[in-house]
Amino acid sequence: MNMMINKRLIAAVKESKKYIAGNVICQWVSLAANIAMMAAIARMLQSLFVGDSEEGQIAVTAVIAAAAVVIRYICAVMSSRMGYLSAKAVKKTLREMIFRKLLRLGTSYKEQVNTSEVVQVAVEGVDQLETYFGAYLPQFFYAMLAPLTLFCVLSLVNFPSAIVLLICVPLIPVTIIGVQRWAKKLLAKYWWQYTALGDTFLENLQGLTTTKIYQADAFKHRQMNEQSEHFRRITMKVLTMQLNSITIMDLIAYGGAALGVILATTQFQAGRVDLAGCILIILLAADFFLPMRMLGSFFHIAMNGMAASDKIFRLLDLTEPVQKNEAVPEDCSIECKGLRFAYDADREILHGLDMSFPKGSFTALVGESGCGKSTIAALLMGRNKGYTGSITVGGISLCELSEASLMENFTYISHQSYLFKGTVRENLLMACPNAGEDTLWQVLEQVKLADFLRAEKGLDTVLNEKAGNLSGGQCQRLALARALLHDSPVYIFDEATSNIDVESENDIMAQIHALAKTRTVILISHRLVNVAGADKIYVLDQGCIAESGSHRELLAARGAYARLWNAQQELENYTKGGDVN
Numbered sequence: 001m002n003m004m005i006n007k008r009l010i011a012a013v014k015e016s017k018k019y020i021a022g023n024v025i026c027q028w029v030s031l032a033a034n035i036a037m038m039a040a041i042a043r044m045l046q047s048l049f050v051g052d053s054e055e056g057q058i059a060v061t062a063v064i065a066a067a068a069v070v071i072r073y074i075c076a077v078m079s080s081r082m083g084y085l086s087a088k089a090v091k092k093t094l095r096e097m098i099f100r101k102l103l104r105l106g107t108s109y110k111e112q113v114n115t116s117e118v119v120q121v122a123v124e125g126v127d128q129l130e131t132y133f134g135a136y137l138p139q140f141f142y143a144m145l146a147p148l149t150l151f152c153v154l155s156l157v158n159f160p161s162a163i164v165l166l167i168c169v170p171l172i173p174v175t176i177i178g179v180q181r182w183a184k185k186l187l188a189k190y191w192w193q194y195t196a197l198g199d200t201f202l203e204n205l206q207g208l209t210t211t212k213i214y215q216a217d218a219f220k221h222r223q224m225n226e227q228s229e230h231f232r233r234i235t236m237k238v239l240t241m242q243l244n245s246i247t248i249m250d251l252i253a254y255g256g257a258a259l260g261v262i263l264a265t266t267q268f269q270a271g272r273v274d275l276a277g278c279i280l281i282i283l284l285a286a287d288f289f290l291p292m293r294m295l296g297s298f299f300h301i302a303m304n305g306m307a308a309s310d311k312i313f314r315l316l317d318l319t320e321p322v323q324k325n326e327a328v329p330e331d332c333s334i335e336c337k338g339l340r341f342a343y344d345a346d347r348e349i350l351h352g353l354d355m356s357f358p359k360g361s362f363t364a365l366v367g368e369s370g371c372g373k374s375t376i377a378a379l380l381m382g383r384n385k386g387y388t389g390s391i392t393v394g395g396i397s398l399c400e401l402s403e404a405s406l407m408e409n410f411t412y413i414s415h416q417s418y419l420f421k422g423t424v425r426e427n428l429l430m431a432c433p434n435a436g437e438d439t440l441w442q443v444l445e446q447v448k449l450a451d452f453l454r455a456e457k458g459l460d461t462v463l464n465e466k467a468g469n470l471s472g473g474q475c476q477r478l479a480l481a482r483a484l485l486h487d488s489p490v491y492i493f494d495e496a497t498s499n500i501d502v503e504s505e506n507d508i509m510a511q512i513h514a515l516a517k518t519r520t521v522i523l524i525s526h527r528l529v530n531v532a533g534a535d536k537i538y539v540l541d542q543g544c545i546a547e548s549g550s551h552r553e554l555l556a557a558r559g560a561y562a563r564l565w566n567a568q569q570e571l572e573n574y575t576k577g578g579d580v581n
């Protein structure tokens with residue numbers, strides 16, 4: 001029985017218990033009304049047959065039948081209402097639990113679970129549980145209660161028939177359990193295929209333009225066809241399994257009812273039961289089996305829900321970063337000592353870095369693509385966990401800091417900062433809800449976006465999803481404006497101006513340099529002119545610090561930095577020279 005009821009799930013949604021109980025009571029009352037009606041009809045038929053019917057018996061039977069129908073109708077309405085209420089409670093509770101869990105997992109949730117799985121589990125997974133709570137669970141209890149009730153009633157009429165019918169009923173759950181082991185594996189596979197297909201579909205849809213450019217759509221098409229074919233096969237298997245087990249259950253249910261009819265008539269012939277009793281047994285025999293049979297058909301839907309609930313609990317059981325309460329201290333100097341980090345255990349990306357970013361300093365990280373700059377930024381923002389060595393902020397370990405305080409004090413701007421669908425104003429105000437119009441325009445001026453926006457609808461200019469209707473450079477400017485509004489003591493710029501023309505880039509860099517006078521700024525940039533003004537520059541090479549120092553010191557050292565600087569200078573002079581000619 002343990003396998004058929006997920007106690008943890010029920011415990012998670014305590015509220016649903018009362019609705020389930022209410023639902024069972026409604027169904028039971030309905031059954032009682034039915035028994036009364038059938039008993040009245042059986043008695044009437046007997047009287048008519050024997051010819052001793054009293055006056056008005058037909059009318060009394062009709063009244064009982066009518067009353068029973070009305071009661072059954074009311075019970076049906078109420079029980080579906082209860083089903084609805086419990087389904088509602090389940091959805092609300094579980095979605096809220098998932099939502100809160102994600103909040104607690106924080107920005108590093110992607111290290112443990114992928115986004116499409118979260119979405120599928122929270123939306124469809126929870127929907128699947130609707131039937132589990134709304135229909136399956138009440139039916140589970142009712143399916144045990146109904147045969148017992150009928151047995152009690154019919155044993156007064158004819159014990160042998162009643163006991164045989166009662167004994168046949170458990171054959172249905174036995175089949176269900178038999179099917180379950182197999183079904184569970186199949187359904188787990190089914191869900192896996194389903195999420196995999198969802199993943200591929202989402203990715204292909206997002207990358208459709210790229211796919212078209214490289215004419216790779218035929219390949220992707222084939223890939224998706226293959227996956228859908230797998231999914232179709234597994235779906236068919238699931239349906240076959242369900243149909244087969246339903247057939248078996250039908251055979252048992254109706255076979256059992258037929259057995260009841262045979263028993264009733266033989267008992268009648270043997271004179272062990274009167275005609276009314278015989279008719280009553282015949283009329284009620286099917287009712288012994290129907291609730292169990294119904295349970296069987298809900299069962300497959302419920303199994304789907306159980307598979308989904310496993311996924312939900314897997315999500316809910318993910319280890320959470322322990323919530324730390326330390327706030328970022330006034331002195332927000334950052335120190336990294338012996339910092340090592342790997343995304344995959346067998347490939348270390350950072351090999352023991354010592355770096356310091358004193359409060360109010362302007363530090364730059366440069367180095368070849370893939371040397372680990374963005375990884376460092378992600379570590380500082382608490383997005384990558386599981387590093388060794390230490391990162392401290394004002395002497396407090398980064399892992400002791402609360403995420404909220406970290407986010408309030410550290411602002412991260414990359415070349416792909418997320419802009420939301422909505423207006424420019426909405427996107428800006430999320431950084432500083434109380435900012436006035438003037439302040440907003442001021443930062444837009446700073447990032448050279450004001451002229452463009454004035455020509456549009458100003459702060460009410462509407463952005464599409466991911467600001468698809470702005471150019472790459474405009475997106476970056478807006479993201480920068482938002483970051484400037486955030487007004488935090490620490491800023492990390494990760495190639496924040498990579499899509500912007502050199503002239504505007506210089507203007508924006510001037511803003512960043514001005515910011516660096518009062519704030520801690522960490523700047524990641526490929527263009528060395530941008531970092532030349534930094535107090536200290538760390539030159540990274542494949543996850544190690546190759547050299548560090550001020551621009552002047554590094555040039556004097558004639559190392560990797562100097563070589564790169566000269567190469568870039570040559571290139572820029574060449575372009576400038578080219579312009580003159």
Ligand SMILES: Nc1ncnc2c1ncn2[C@@H]1O[C@H](COP(=O)(O)OP(=O)(O)OP(=O)(O)O)[C@@H](O)[C@H]1O
Nearest residue numbers: 343344349367368369370371372373374375376495
């Ligand atoms: N999410 C990830 N999972 C696994 N490996 C990753 C992940 N992100 C980055 N890496 C690896 O870590 C290394 C450093 O990547 P990182 O993004 O830090 O480089 P970067 O210095 O910022 O490069 P760029 O200048 O091109 O932005 C790369 O070799 C990359 O393959």
Ligand SMILES: [Mg+2]
Nearest residue numbers: 373374375494
């Ligand atoms: Mg990077």
